[in-house]
Amino acid sequence: MEKQTVTIYDVAREAAVSMATVSRVVNGNPNVKPATRKKVLAVIERLDYRPNAVARGLASKRSTTVGVIIPDVTNIYFASLARGIDDIAMMYKYNIILTNSDDAGEQEVNVLNTLMAKQVDGVIFMGNHIDDKLRAEFKRAKAPVVLAGTVDPQGDTPSVNIDYAAAVEESVTNLIQRGHKKIALALGPLSQSINAEYRLTGYKRALNKAKLPYDDKLIYEAGYSYDAGTKLQPVIADSGATAVFVGDDEMAAGIINASIESGVSVPDDLEVITSNDTIVTQITRPAITSITQPLYDIGAVAMRMLTKLMNDKELDEKTVTLPYGIARRASTKSAK
Amino acid sequence: MEKQTVTIYDVAREAAVSMATVSRVVNGNPNVKPATRKKVLAVIERLDYRPNAVARGLASKRSTTVGVIIPDVTNIYFASLARGIDDIAMMYKYNIILTNSDDAGEQEVNVLNTLMAKQVDGVIFMGNHIDDKLRAEFKRAKAPVVLAGTVDPQGDTPSVNIDYAAAVEESVTNLIQRGHKKIALALGPLSQSINAEYRLTGYKRALNKAKLPYDDKLIYEAGYSYDAGTKLQPVIADSGATAVFVGDDEMAAGIINASIESGVSVPDDLEVITSNDTIVTQITRPAITSITQPLYDIGAVAMRMLTKLMNDKELDEKTVTLPYGIARRASTKSAK
DNA sequence: AAACTAATTGAAATCGCTTTCATGAAAATA
DNA sequence: TATTTTCATGAAAGCGATTTCAATTAGTTT
Helix, strand or coil, rough: CCCCCCCCCHHHHCCCCCCCHHHHCCCCCCCCCCHHHHHHHHHHHHHHCCCHHHHHHHCCCCCEEEEEEEEECCCCCHHHHHHHHHHHHHCCCCEEEEEECCCHHHHHHHHHHHHHHCCCCCCEEECCCHHHHHHHHHCCCCCEEEEEECCCCCCCCCEEEEHHHHHHHHHHHHHHHHHCEEEEECCCCCCCHHHHHHHHHHHHHHHCCCCCCCCCCHHECCCCCHHHHHHHHHHHHHCCCCCCEEEEEEEHHHHHHHEEEECCCCCCCCCCCCCCCHHHHCCCCCCCEEEEEHHHHHHHHHHHHHHHCCCEEEEEECCCEEHHHHHHCCCCCCCC | CCCCCHHHHHHHHHCCHHHHHHHHHHEEEEEEEHHHHHHHHHHHHHHHHCCCCCHHHHHHCCCCCEEECCCCCCHHHHHHHHHHHHHHHCCCCCEEEEECCCCHHHHHHHHHHHHHHCCCEEEECCCCCCCCCHHHHHHHHHCCCCEECCCCCCCCCCCCEEHHHHHHHHHHHHHCCCCCCCCEEEEEECCHHHHHHHHHHHHHHHHHHCCCCCCCCHEEEECCCCCHHHHHHHHHHHCCCCCCEEECHHHHHHHHHHHHHHCCCCCCCEEECCCCEEEEHHHCCCCCCEEEEEHHHHHHHHHHHHHHCCCCCCCCCCEEEEECEEEECCCCCCCC
């Protein structure tokens, strides 16, 4: 017993007006006599009519849906961005089709294509790296794309980020000023430009400015996870580094816990600074000093930009850089 | 300069066949002569034709999209379920429209309605409480609904959960066996049935079985957050409780950190058990003993059930209860 | 009251695809 | 070879809205 669906035609008939008129009142078109509007509204209410968004999408060529590509919803960093995106989307009456890409290039392309097939009006992309193939797809897509918390050194896709290089440079400089000579850098895959082209650059700049030698033995490549951190810790300990900058909060938590459990004191023997200021930084003991990012806002601003693009408006700036900060917590010593 | 879109009509013309035939090859209908199929496929390739999912949805009355209602994507517990949902959805070629509800009844109803308007083929609902209004909407919806990690004591909506009451009962019983007489219970809002009707029940059963008195002064109601935990800790400390069962991992982390910082030793002065076994339980020191839940599977199974319902198949069981466990970590002492 | 402008409406085409039904061709059976 | 069956295919009718354009009605202005 399939549930009966009420269509615009039913409303038109019952209200003794044309479908066009019903469509007008549903869409708030002002060219409707108040009396007519009232009559139609009454019928809509009585029949409990809900416009079919799919039909509407086909006719109007706008789905009021945007696609969001995220590496993994369970990653707090990206989930926080997603929250900002969704709130603004809802504010503008858009729905979100959310898909996990696992940061895998092929999957990202697939997902983008199915999103386009669903006729999304726009796409927000989050990821750690953008390769040529993906870039080509962005160009090819007929809906606008905005990057959130995601850098593309090559492309000209609109994006919202903080200045990662500067943030790392400042963090590392702080460490240097406290006397550290051997500072490790624990990152995710160096195949990703966020690591290889931004964080590493910031790190090198700090070293250069302080005339400290660069030693690639101090650069560690690991996964974005707690376990990756615990496994990496002994290696870092062996390197003789007295401080470490970490690219992911969970990884940092792993490093800290493993350090303490192996008798390495944080911050006395090893100072730790991390990147994303998620709740994890407050949960560990010691709590972790971190670059602070306006996570929610990165998502929110990206979505705002996308709404402009979807309405064919010009963007004030294509590449938005939001301010970052540094939250000092117990995993670093106080400044000299 | 709007990008040109290739339609099924274009393909039909170029391939010198009818739209029906193109539709057949696109949908893998076997009733097409191999030679024809090949010819059509070649044209599809050449024109780079992608079927418009919206048009398809209108014509076929199936959108291959399911709605997912989640309290908050940044909540690791629900995000983990969402990940399971998405993976299975992708496996069955469904897309996910994800919306945050903030656990707010009104918002949940709204969101459900816009999902239905978008013609989703089904809905997965996650939340902490289901009231009559929502229940009524579920009934009214013409697409099937499945609850994931979400209980509804009244309703008969299909659902996937663990036996929360039993899990709490076992946890609390463990505490009792270690000699605790005053065991606090720190939960989210008691207006939510997961707390008032499941966790509390399990707690009382454990007490009853051990002939321990029930004292509602030991029941605490707070928010699902780290800060709520830190604020609650002194109150618990004052109560004289020597153990506490907590309904949320972040809250538990807050309680643990605040305890230690105020000189209360965990587990010596206060044993702590929590509910969701998220990564948080491994990050705190001491790590937190927790009920373990197959989070990913809860989502995955829920999505599997939904696909059955969407294809008008019968469910083997409407109420699926997955097994739970208890992971003993340092926030509790070892069993006697 | 005639003439003209502005405000409301409705008819009908469209959006891009699925699906039913009829038909002719090819294969199988008698 | 005549007669059934089975295959392949196309024509055309929707699906449920939006939107253009023309027609009608109501209001204004002389």
